[in-house]
Amino acid sequence: MSETEKVDVSTDLLxxxxxxAVEYLRMLGxxxxxxxxxxxxxxVCFFEQFGGFWVCQEPEIEKKMREIExxxxxxxxxxxxxxxxxxxxxxxxxxxxxxxxxxxxxxxSGNGFYAFAYTWNRSYDYGSEFGDVFLQSFGGxxxxxx
Numbered sequence: 819m820s821e822t823e824k825v826d827v828s829t830d831l832l833x834x835x836x837x838x839a840v841e842y843l844r845m846l847g848x849x850x851x852x853x854x855x856x857x858x859x860x861x862v863c864f865f866e867q868f869g870g871f872w873v874c875q876e877p878e879i880e881k882k883m884r885e886i887e888x889x890x891x892x893x894x895x896x897x898x899x900x901x902x903x904x905x906x907x908x909x910x911x912x913x914x915x916x917x918x919x920x921x922x923x924x925x926x927s928g929n930g931f932y933a934f935a936y937t938w939n940r941s942y943d944y945g946s947e948f949g950d951v952f953l954q955s956f957g958g959x960x961x962x963x964x
Contacts, residue, residue, distance in 0.1 A: 832893065835913040836860075839895030842913070842924045846931060848896065849958030856895060864897035864908075868959030873897060883910060886936050891915035898953070898962040906940035909951045909962050930954050930963065 836857075843853045848863070852870055855861035863870040864879060873880045883894045892912040900907050911933045913923060923934040931953045939945035952964035 831915060834917065835893035835915070836895075838913045838920050838923075839893055842911070842933070843895060845924055845926075846896070846933075846953065846960055847955040847958065848960070852958070862894055862897060864899055865959045865961060866899045868954075868956050868961050870959050879908060882908070882938060886910055886912070886938075890936070892936075896960065898951070898960060900962050905942065905945070907962070908938045908940060909935040910938065911935045911951075927952070931960075 840853060840857055843856060849870060852861075852863045855863070855872070862873045862880075862883060864873050864876065865871075873883060879897065879899075883897065886892065887894055890912075892914050894910045894912050896911045898909045898911075900909075911924075912935060913920065914934070919934075925932050932950045933953055934948070935951045936948050937946060937951065951962050953960045954963050
């Protein structure tokens with residue numbers, strides 16, 4: 819997608835996306851200070867094996883997050899980082915720009931959650947895509963398990 823093709827998202831829609839993201843963060847059992855950081859300062863947390871870190875600590879990942887938001891008109895609210903078969907995988911959990919989709923973006927399944935995400939394969943960019951990821955929640959953090 820070129821610069822001129824980026825999705826334009828209104829301020830009102832951004833606020834609605836952010837409110838929905840806060841709802842999802844609560845549903846996922848994210849540590850309350852991380853939710854507050856997101857609500858008050860638009861800070862996004864990334865998680866490695868349930869441990870949370872502010873994405874601003876990783877400039878390359880923060881840059882990728884902003885690119886995804888601008889190109890697709892979505893709002894990233896959390897990120898997971900895993901190695902999958904040796905590939906460096908970053909899953910950016912998103913609220914899309916279409917409110918009709920929001921009811922299905924996060925759902926509970928057994929002892930975990932399905933969440934809609936853009937998964938960036940940092941090792942092989944061509945392997946990056948949108949889709950559902952399966953998450954576990956524990957101790958205020960999350961990790962992707964499928």
